[in-house]
Amino acid sequence: MSVVSRFAPSPTGYLHVGGARTALYAWLVARAAGGKFVLRIEDTDRERSTQAAIDAIFAGMKWLGLDWDEEPVYQTQRFDRYGVFINQLLEENKAYKCYCSAERLDAMREAQMAAGEKARYDGTCRDLTPEQREEKEGQPFVIRFRNPQEGTVVFDDHVRGRIEIANSELDDLIIARTDGTPTYNFCVVIDDWDMGITHVVRGEDHINNTPRQINILRALNAPLPEYAHVAMILGDDGKKLSKRHGAVSVTEYRDNGYLPEAVLNYLVRLGWSHGDQEVFSREEMIQLFKLSDINKAASAFNTEKLNWLNQHYMKTLPGEQVAAELGWHFEQLGVATEDGPALVDVVKLQAERVKTLKEMAEISRYFYTPVTEFDAAAAKKHLRPVAKEVLLDIQQRLATISDWSAESIQQAIQATCEALAVGMGKVGMPLRVAVTGGGNSPALDATLALIPQETVVARIGLALDFIQAREDQS
Template sequence: MTVKTRFAPSPTGYLHVGGARTALYSWLFAKKNGGEFVLRIEDTDLERSTQEAVDAILEGMSWMGMEWDEGPYYQTKRFDRYNEMVDQLLADDKAYKCYASKELLDEIRAEQEAAKEMPRYDAEHPKIKAVNEAAKDGDPCVIRFRNPKGGSVVFEDQIRGRIEIGNEQLDDLIIRRTDGSPTYNFCVVVDDWDMGITHVVRGEDHINNTPRQINIYEALGAPVPTFAHCAMILGDDGAKLSKRHGAVSVMQYRDQGYLPNALNNYLVRLGWSHGDQEIFSQQEMIELFSLDAISKSASAFNTDKLLWLNNHYIKTSDPAYVAEHLQWHLDDQGINTDNGPAIEAVISLVGERCNTLVELAQQSRYFYEDFSEFDAAAAKKHLRGVAKGPLELALAKVEALSDWSTDAIKQQVIAAVCEELEIGMGKIGMPLRVAVTGGGQSPSVDAVMELIGKERCVQRMKLALEFIAQREANA
């Protein structure tokens, strides 16, 4: 048997974190077992489904690196198939027409609640029977699935173990509306059968749907997939994850500067574990993942931990991979890297200091763009009269330097100035940093200067000396 999983979002909004984790688990399980992963867009909610949401889902899946083997399939393009199966159930007397109006059903529900009974549809209710018996062909009706009356539905959930639901708790589900459109629970069953889905990984909010769907699989003579229902994700305050906890859309995490590998690593650990291991490459996730290692308990989203992971991935990933995802942020911040060092070299130097790609882009700017002003606080502290002599000597040594390398800058400029003027490293290092970067924070200034380039360093050091001279004149 070829393992086949699916991710089947409704396009009524963005790809949220919970859906992304479900997709990841489904994708990993398929890959672990040499199987296939199907993407299906469940767009039968015609009023709420949008093309914008479809695009957001596809973009989110692609950004996370979860490429699908089949699809995307769209339920709205399969109505003929669903109606064919509805007609088959009608012919087999496993479904029937119901003419009861919404108003009548609401009236019966109110009576049941008043009598402290569980509100449910009952085809044998006298009022419903009377309406159905009086109906004529052509009157508006829904099609209901004839749910078994006795016994129970039992299934072995791969996460939660044995689940049993009595059929008396399940009513006769509507499988086709009065407008002729099929309903979610029915479409899902036909799709899973037609697409050969063997394992359904989804959120625990679908547990109540599962016994209803199992009865429909069996009525159609379709194989019943194996189910695994994941617990929900909570905010760090224990409440259901929502916008007030920060980003909940996958693409918001892209916008905030997270790497896909960092988010995937974080999401896989939100409910699944392999010992105490925290860092997983994609290949390790595939090799180690199993459904029975997923926790039954809800997981709490911790942004601080995600930031820590993101910093780890920025520091340790191939700079070419980081550069691929950094480019979006460079473009977003209007930073043109054509005139300057290779962005991979900047990432290797600056990346360790950054938790997000937004920060990394910001801290890359001075490698590519000249500036006419210095950070006010840094200039006030370090571009003072006392720095004039060390900076002038450093400028002379920079202009005379033929070997433009980190080591040469360190020894023949910075160390040489300290030795000749008998000053500490900070007396030249900090003024030099502010001069060449415009601010007071950067990696090792000799390595920064090598990447910025000799011509730009000379130009900026002269600008700093002009600033000091102007400051002294104003004083």
């Protein structure tokens, strides 16, 4: 049997972390078996579904590298297909028209809840006589599936084990609304059947839908897929992950400077494990992933672990790959990088110092933009009159270097220290503030080597002007 899995989001918002993890697990099921992965857009909620949400889903999936194997399917384009099977069930008396008004149903539910009973349809229209149906002809109706009243639905869930639900617990599900549009649970059944879905991987909030869908599949003599219902993701505080915990959208993680490899690696470990291994390449995930290894318990999101993974990938992925992502973040800052050092060199220099690419771009502006002002605290401490002699000396030495390299720059700094009999900090800190605008940077020789020689000399001149102006004001 060829494995076919699917990811079926509703386009009513962004692709959130929980959905992305479900998509990853479903994708891994297909890829591990050499099967097919399908993307289905469940857009039957016309009021809430938007093109912007669809675009966000596509963007998130593509950024994570979760490719699908055929054109995405849209449920709203398949209404005629659903209608064929709704009519078939009506003709076979496996579905029926229900004429109960919304007012009657509301009163029924209130009475049931007041009596401590489970709110459910009471079957009033299930067995109307032909005469009773004829009397109601022309009245608004929905179509309900005639759920079996005896027996149980049993299925072996890959994550949760054997699940058994009595049919007496299930009422007669609406499969078509008053306006004729099919409902979610019915569309899913027909889609899974038509697409040959063999493995349904989805959140545990769908467990209650599964026995209903199985009964409809059986009524249509359709094959049953295998199911895997994964637990929810919790925030650091143990509550359901939401916006109050920070970013929950996949594209927010991109915007905040995370690499797709880090997010993917983190997501796969949110509920799945392989021994004590923490770092997994995409190839290792495909090779090692098994649905049976997914944990039944909910997983807690840990931002620190994600940060650790992100820094790991910034340091270990090919520099060109990380540089491409970094370039995008510079674009978001409005910083052009064509005339500065190669981005791959910036990555090598800064990867140890930051947790995200967004941070890296923000602290690396001075490589590509003029330093027009100095960090107030750093300037107050290091651009003082006492630093004039040091800056004048190092400026002259740097201006005369014939081969602009980290080694030559370091030699010049050392020569200034020796000539003026001062420690490295007395030279390094004023020079750092002068050239970068702040008091923090990677190794000074390597930092200056990425900036043009004439730019470095000119920035030292600006720092000297700043010190002079400070003296004149005192």
